[in-house]
Amino acid sequence: MWLAVLAGVTFGAQSVGVDFRDILALPTSDSTTAQELLQESAGGVSGATERVVFEATGVPVSDQSVQGRIEPMLAEVAALPHVETVVSPYSPQGAAQVSPQGQVAFATVTFDVKADDLTIEEAKRFVEVATGAQGGVLRIAVDGAVAGRTLAPPDLDDAGLGLLAAALVLLFTFGSLFSMLVPILTAIISVGTAIGVVGLLTHLMDVPTVSQEIVVLLGLGVGVDYALFVVTRYRQALVGGARQEDALGLAAATSGRSVLFAGVTVCVSLLGQFTVGISFLDGIAISSSIAVLMTMFAALTLLPALLKLFGIRILSASVRRDLTLRHRKVLPEGRRWGALARVVTRKPVWSTVVALLIIGALTVPVFSLRLGIPDAGLQAPTATTRQAYDMLAKGFGPGFTGPLVVVGRADSDEERRAAEEVHAELVGHPDVALAVPPVVSPTKGGGQITAVVVYPKASPQDEATDALVDSLRAEVIPRATDGTNAQLYVGGSTAVQSDFARAITDRLPLFLGTVVAISFLLLVVVFRSVLIPLTAAVMNLLAAAAMFGVLVAVFQWGWFGIAGTGPIEPYIPVFLFAGLFGLSMDYEVFLVSRIQEEYHRRGDTVEATVNGLAATGRTITAAALIMALVFISFVTTGDRVVQESGLGLTVAVLLDAVVIRIALVPAIMAMFGKANWWLPRWAGRVLPRLDVEGTGHSHRLEDDEEPPGPFDWFSPATEEQPEPKQLTGQVG
Template identity: 45%
Template sequence: MPAAMADQGWLARWARRAVRHRWAVVVGWLAVLAALIAVALAAGAPFASTFQLPGTETQRAFTLLRERFPQQAGDQALIVFRAETGVASPEIRPRVEAVLEAARTLPKVVAVGSPFEPGGQGAISPDGHVAFAAVQYAERAVDLDPADVRPLLDLVERAGGDGLTVEAGGNVVQRAEHAPPGVSEAIGLVAAVFILLVAFGSVVAMGLPVATALVGLGAGIALLGLAANWLDLPVFTNSFAAMIGLGVGIDYALFVVTRYREGLARGLNVEDSIVTAVSTAGRAVMFAGTVVVVSLLGLLAIGIPFVGAVGVAGAAVVAVAVVIATTLLPALLGFAGRAIDRWRLPLFHATDTGDTRSVWYRLSRQIQRRPAWWGAGALALLLMLAVPVLHMRLGFSDAGNASTRLHSRRAYDLLAQGFGPGFNGPLLIVTDMTSAPAERRGPALEAIRAALSSWPGIVQVSRPVVNPTGDTATLTAIPSSAPQDEATQQLIHDLRRRVLPSATADTGMRAYVAGQTAASIDIGDRLRERMPLFFGAVLGLSFLLLVVVFRSILVPLKAVAMNLLSIGAAYGVVVAVFQWGWGAGMLGVKPGVIEVFLPLMLFAVLFGLSMDYEVFLISRIREEYTRTRHNAAAVAHGLAVTARVITAAASIMVVVFLSFVLTPERVIKEFGIGLATAVLVDATVVRLVLVPATMELLGDANWWLPRWLDRLLPRLSVDEHGLEHAPAAAD
């Protein structure tokens, strides 16, 4: 392509400057990376262990606790004991007391309770086989280093045996039992290296996407450490951001490097090949990345701070990946030059040119001969995968859904065995007595306790605990059902709508229900309220952007519909695995509810990621259609020249996402399975089957656009020929 054509557009001009000043670009990026890491290490903040839920009953309850009850300096762990002969038996009790005495000497521990002390009878199960003791730490769980908790885990591991089982649980232990940092990322990276070697057949071509992805990942994670000073980032944010950042970072670079190699194969010089690659594939990357970023930032509109914060985190790493693919990567390609194919692996070395003899071209033609049959089969498969979504149950997972390899899971099970399934999900009743006369507060609290105790589904209610000023009290109610049971959710609705309003009527008091299950209900209500607006905004914006880029009505409509099918399939597989338990044992998890915020966040990520392959494939089809005005041939050619890179890109995404199922965090496993399923389905069933089938059925109507709309829309192109020879708009 002549230089004059190559220099059209600011992106092309920037790419040429990046090539000519590549030393400055590379050194500048390394300096930025080093500065970000240094500042993050010096000024970064730990991620949050609690969430804010503005405007909900749960939040009102916790606000009262924070304002009116003395703050405890730290969080608690639980040591749980079980003995068939009874924890108070002569041979077991001394061993239990020895463990508790040893726990009092552990670092950062300020107090340890005992089930044998006066008033501790409630810490021993009715059958006497299970007991627990609270271990009070001097710091919050979020501020404790896993190394601070390791001595407690070592203690319980040594203490068990000879008829006594000892485990440790609670929030402190759960946070300490995360996977070692970087394990999943390293596994995903190794798999990605192998796939890139197969795709490119060259060590140098493989190295560039990996190098740029690592730079982007480092910069993105450093930014998150700084952002934690202002945002309510949950503890799984780093894993989520690493999963997204590594996947899109390699993919975006893969698209640009592939287009660069094509330019060299067509006889362009190094500089013009880079400029062409950035002007086309780079522009497609910017478009797709923008959709991802906008979708993720849209989570801010949901009104749940931690959901919005995770959206900001994901958007940040994607934005960094886009900037690196269009700035650092062109400079590195300038250094590589024609050595991009150095150290070839002859068995795998290939460059797709759209040759009619290629397997992808023949596949497209085969599908185009019977488009209705192929399309119907693909649609049936996607709908079948999506069926489980009709039975999705949302909530918060807890230690009971974690791997049995973890102490926190085993402690959870022991407590459930000894004290009943509801013991692990107590309901916290917070009572505001500010407006009640002082003389009526005591009797009113006893009336509330009596009402709770007599309600079906509650097995135990604690005595009220009143704050020093006497204007706020708490009670703890233990349900008969487990935290994730539908019966527990119904119980909370009954308490909020019937029991507590009736018990506090004419007292001047207000009672609120809080706790994990209550919080999941409040989040679910907020999501149901805001989701239609969010989904509509993302779908509408994506449709409009695709209309502008492809100058078509039907192609964007088809893209939106197919993306929804891919996401539906991902939802279905997540439900089948994590709720129904199909294969859950292999992942080390117990079936349970789906994380309440997962569907929304998966939608935001997946809809944007699907645009990668849509834009990359359709832009090549459009290029060929612009040149030949032959729809069927353009579709086959576009599939032939992109199938190899789309397959490689999808394979990288899939292995990166699947590598994160090795983490102990259930929510990250859910993200990994959901993202991997959607990308796999999108890059195979959708792009390789549904796209050629539907585009064959629609024919030239694919490119129809009313003339009046064509005149109104701005001009934006991601293909090499631009809009100079765009298909004519129709009346």
């Protein structure tokens, strides 16, 4: 059934094609209002505007040999579907489109529809025609959103190296070829299905292009991780003497239940991006949640089928031989992890201080975090938009790659005078390279609008350009419109990106609070505790700060030379924070539920912590290492967003599994003792009871039993030792 679904959605997606749309729409922003005014124009500025940039080597662009090749090409571009106007640099209107040195020029091409309303084939045809005249001394490239739709997706072939590394870790961990193959096959089939589903989804809603890479990144990592937990429990049951069917049932009732809870929790965290209220993030939230859901369903349905198919071969040859001789081989009990846990819990304060110092050192760069949309200068050198960016920056200056447009109505004299005053002030502005005089155009409704095109001196991603946008809105325009009814708005792609980054930044507190609150409530229900969810939330916030600190150091400061320096995309913190909280919940439940199980048996928090870590430390570390290997393989791709996501999740997973789960959680639990399990009596009666691991442990307070207080610190001499609870037979 899984193979049929995979084939069906893949065939469907390939038949109808995919239609990813990178729409940075903000309904109430200043730049959106400016764009709406431009769309009312009847003068050819209602749709996407592209620039065909060309550079001549050895001769000026005004040379007849160059002009004789450019003008026929522009005439062919003008004849393409949806092309409304073409302004040639050889025309009187385009005189300013030739660089002062005369080596670089550009033609402006305006469409009658937005870039996302053009098909990929139409966009490719436009770029093909525009660049068809290049050769010899003439270079041609295209800049704009339409050209951006033709860029090839990131090369994800290196993800195969990550899977290969994960396979080697699985082979080393289990010592069995089939134990290695099952998680890998489960992840590949589930991710392939998710890609097809997301491809079909692009025809129903706006889904950003980066979603496809996020599906692969998150799906492979989580898919192998979930499968590993189920396979581990299944192998333990087989070695313990259970029949194959009973081992499958036990694995489903325990680890399968944990996978279900973890998968739903990750999806809830990812869907928290809806609180930001931006459609761009909605598409990322839906597509990434589909990836997690597919891997979760595969772990619950496809994985058991594969385990049944491979049978006892899931065990290594030596273990199968021992079972054949009717000798039960006991799997390692994690003595080294137990010894490590005793070291941590023996001096919990020092362990906590060391862990916090490591996290703090990684967090320091986060105070320099700057959110923004990197410009085309950080794209691959082979991209036509990057080549156009380089030529424009060389001939006119970096600001010409992202012009601003001051737009307003021009139905009265005072409105036209306001635009002229803005232009007059911008002519001498220290951050403005060129301000084009106001152009008045009729609208489709019979009115008029005026537009002042402003070219900054700095590049679109530079802080000085953001400061110029703020200066226009807060100082220049208010002075020009003071005492009048005129209203002017700042638009253009750079202003849209600035507004987009600011909108996400303003809504980050709501998003962070929502995700933290949901995670806190879920853990309260699972562990029936206040302190454990509270410390988990704080530790996750610390891990997130460290993750963003590493991203700032690498992508904003340029450490290690992985990528060019620039601001961090504003949606990256939102996605990574949601992903981190969801993935960390997996390890939190896996470790603390085992500690809770041991506590109900032993009644001693320190002993429960030591035994819980001894039982889960190896699996958690192996799972984190596998997930990190998959994530880090994406850092070698050429796409900046994928690189940031891969590195960020790698740091988060390793930090969470090694520093937090192995050191910080045991140390804090040892310090707080019985207070870890405190829950107000009223909350204990109201909250539902969940048994995530399916072990049958769900502590119930008797009518005359008082819950431990929040400050009943652990004391070996005074802590009561309840009777061990007998587990009911899950195996049969």
